[in-house]
Amino acid sequence: MASAAASQCYSYSSSPAAWALRQGGGGAARVVRLPSRRRFSVAAAGGGYDNENREYVIVGGGNAAGYAARTFVEHGMADGRLCIVSKEPVPPYERPALTKGYLFPPEKKPARLPGFHTCVGSGGQRQTTEWYKENGIEVLYEDPVVAFDGKTQTLKTSSGKMLKYGSLIISTGCEASRLPAKIGGNLPGVHYIRDVADADSLSIFIAKKIVVIGGGYIGMEVAAAACDWNLDTTIIFPEDHIMPRLFTPSLAKKYEELYQQNGVKFIKGALIDKLEAGSDGRVSSAVLKDGSVVEADTVIVGIGAKPAVSPFEAVGVNSQVGGIEVDSLFRTSVPGIFAIGDVAAFPLKMYNRIARVEHVDHARKSAHHCVETLLTSQTKAYDYLPYFYSRVFEYEGSSRKVWWQFYGDNVGETVEVGNFDPKIATFWIDSDSRLKGVFLESGISEEFGLLPQLAKSQPIVDKAKLKAAASVEDALDIARSAL
Numbered sequence: 001m002a003s004a005a006a007s008q009c010y011s012y013s014s015s016p017a018a019w020a021l022r023q024g025g026g027g028a029a030r031v032v033r034l035p036s037r038r039r040f041s042v043a044a045a046g047g048g049y050d051n052e053n054r055e056y057v058i059v060g061g062g063n064a065a066g067y068a069a070r071t072f073v074e075h076g077m078a079d080g081r082l083c084i085v086s087k088e089p090v091p092p093y094e095r096p097a098l099t100k101g102y103l104f105p106p107e108k109k110p111a112r113l114p115g116f117h118t119c120v121g122s123g124g125q126r127q128t129t130e131w132y133k134e135n136g137i138e139v140l141y142e143d144p145v146v147a148f149d150g151k152t153q154t155l156k157t158s159s160g161k162m163l164k165y166g167s168l169i170i171s172t173g174c175e176a177s178r179l180p181a182k183i184g185g186n187l188p189g190v191h192y193i194r195d196v197a198d199a200d201s202l203s204i205f206i207a208k209k210i211v212v213i214g215g216g217y218i219g220m221e222v223a224a225a226a227c228d229w230n231l232d233t234t235i236i237f238p239e240d241h242i243m244p245r246l247f248t249p250s251l252a253k254k255y256e257e258l259y260q261q262n263g264v265k266f267i268k269g270a271l272i273d274k275l276e277a278g279s280d281g282r283v284s285s286a287v288l289k290d291g292s293v294v295e296a297d298t299v300i301v302g303i304g305a306k307p308a309v310s311p312f313e314a315v316g317v318n319s320q321v322g323g324i325e326v327d328s329l330f331r332t333s334v335p336g337i338f339a340i341g342d343v344a345a346f347p348l349k350m351y352n353r354i355a356r357v358e359h360v361d362h363a364r365k366s367a368h369h370c371v372e373t374l375l376t377s378q379t380k381a382y383d384y385l386p387y388f389y390s391r392v393f394e395y396e397g398s399s400r401k402v403w404w405q406f407y408g409d410n411v412g413e414t415v416e417v418g419n420f421d422p423k424i425a426t427f428w429i430d431s432d433s434r435l436k437g438v439f440l441e442s443g444i445s446e447e448f449g450l451l452p453q454l455a456k457s458q459p460i461v462d463k464a465k466l467k468a469a470a471s472v473e474d475a476l477d478i479a480r481s482a483l
């Protein structure tokens with residue numbers, strides 16, 4: 001328990017006159033008005049709290065938390081005032097590295113901590129453990145919050161610590177969806193990848209035959225990494241093509257063919273009936289619903305992720321997309337409590353709907369926007385342009401590297417140009433001929449730089465001209481000329 005420091009009390013008030021939480025999209029607007037001036041004061045250590053009276057508490061030490069901490073420091077509001085409570089034993093890091101550089105073979109200089117702490121993924125400073133100490137930020141490691149009381153503004157951690165907050169930022173991200181234990185989802189040799197401990201335990205390094213379950217981001221990035229290990233790799237998923245959240249069938253076909261050229265086998269339209277163990281108790285095969293059996297000494301499961309709302313359900317969970325409901329300033333319906341990153345269900349202003357975005361660009365930007373709101377009472381609504389990307393086969397010696405970027409909304413008719421030679425562009429165009437979304441494989445930086453401009457301004461484009469484009473470069477010129 002905290003030492004009984006001399007009693008100190010600081011207080012501040014919630015920022016704007018009235019808190020309003022609107023439900024966008026189809027839901028009727030619901031404005032929750034609260035008394036205009038709510039004063040919060042964080043009781044002194046006399047209350048016996050374990051976080052040294054830190055006014056600001058971030059729950060979750062992942063990608064968004066690292067970027068939030070940076071903004072607190074930029075405002076000079078971290079030292080002695082910020083506390084991060086994390087489930088993990090290490091400070092925030094760039095999670096995307098876990099299925100990219102982290103999976104390179106030992107002789108190819110795999111990414112390892114402390115090399116990829118936030119904010120290096122966006123060209124920022126590497127915030128090591130020492131960085132948090134030097135900036136006076138208290139970090140509680142390996143001690144997840146298990147209980148929360150909004151009335152007393154207190155949190156309880158799994159080790160029994162009691163923490164008091166003035167403002168609380170929920171940054172708990174997502175948890176990997178799991179196969180049920182009863183069908184072998186927890187067998188030794190079955191792996192999920194969410195945090196660096198998972199990546200460390202991944203026995204891809206000693207595997208011979210791996211089965212990857214799920215044809216999404218994790219599935220594709222792990223399967224590509226397995227090619228660098230020359231492993232016998234099979235991907236199994238229920239849809240009829242990979243990346244169903246984003247890829248068109250024809251785009252998926254191009255990438256599937258590239259994976260097959262690298263030796264990856266696909267079993268599509270298939271669901272796992274169970275995972276079986278061998279005599280050593282480790283996973284030895286995957287049995288599909290049709291009864292067929294695929295041998296494997298390692299199984300990597302990438303079947304989606306669920307927002308980690310616990311123990312903050314009472315703050316308000318969005319029924320459509322899940323996650324903690326926030327407004328365009330990341331304020332929840334409870335004054336002084338915010339949510340950011342994967343776990344936040346926020347108004348996607350451009351498309352007038354509530355969304356959750358499980359990608360690192362939003363984690364970084366939402367963190368910055370939220371802390372700016374908290375510290376400066378700015379009222380500029382978050383106006384996020386969805387940006388997703390992936391990089392595979394990027395290892396040294398790969399026959400071709402793959403790096404695609406997508407901006408916007410994948411809605412409408414698609415026009416696809418190019419055939420991995422080396423580029424591919426796909427344009428999503430709505431019924432008013434407006435460009436809604438754009439995808440580019442292996443662009444040069446100027447071309448990648450054009451994508452957000454196109455997706456943000458949504459120009460009217462000539463579909464016929466795009467379809468007739470002789471190359472990806474021509475197609476981008478046609479789109480650029482529509483700006």
Ligand SMILES: Cc1cc2nc3c(=O)[nH]c(=O)nc-3n(C[C@H](O)[C@H](O)[C@H](O)COP(=O)(O)OP(=O)(O)OC[C@H]3O[C@@H](n4cnc5c(N)ncnc54)[C@H](O)[C@@H]3O)c2cc1C
Pocket residue numbers: 059060061062063064065085086087088094095096097098099143144145146171172173174193194195218308310311340341342343357358359360361363387388389390391
């Ligand atoms: C393997 C992998 C690769 C990825 N690659 C990419 C990519 O290439 N590009 C891209 O755009 N996105 C990628 N993503 C998605 C991106 O990493 C996430 O969108 C981003 O990490 C979300 O940041 P966050 O802070 O909201 O959540 P997280 O980074 O998941 O952090 C949440 C943190 O909160 C902790 N936590 C949870 N509950 C509690 C609790 N009760 N108390 C305390 N701590 C708690 C978790 O342990 C974790 O440390 C990848 C994700 C994974 C898993």
Ligand SMILES: NC(=O)c1ccc[n+]([C@@H]2O[C@H](COP(=O)([O-])OP(=O)(O)OC[C@H]3O[C@@H](n4cnc5c(N)ncnc54)[C@H](O)[C@@H]3O)[C@@H](O)[C@H]2O)c1
Pocket residue numbers: 099174213214215216217218219221236237238239243244245270271272301302303304305358359360388389390391
């Ligand atoms: N480059 C990136 O942006 C990137 C990279 C890795 C991870 N991530 C994030 O990490 C999280 C997890 O990624 P993911 O790939 O697991 O999720 P995903 O949603 O991208 O893919 C899940 C895949 O598993 C399939 N699936 C669902 N249930 C299944 C089942 N029972 N059996 C077999 N297949 C099943 C889905 O149909 C889909 O193909 C997501 O939030 C994702 O955005 C992002």
Ligand SMILES: O=C1O[C@H]([C@@H](O)CO)C(O)=C1O
Pocket residue numbers: 094095096097098100101115116120121122360
């Ligand atoms: O954003 C990212 O961060 C890591 C790595 O670049 C950090 O060094 C990675 O692989 C990304 O895609």
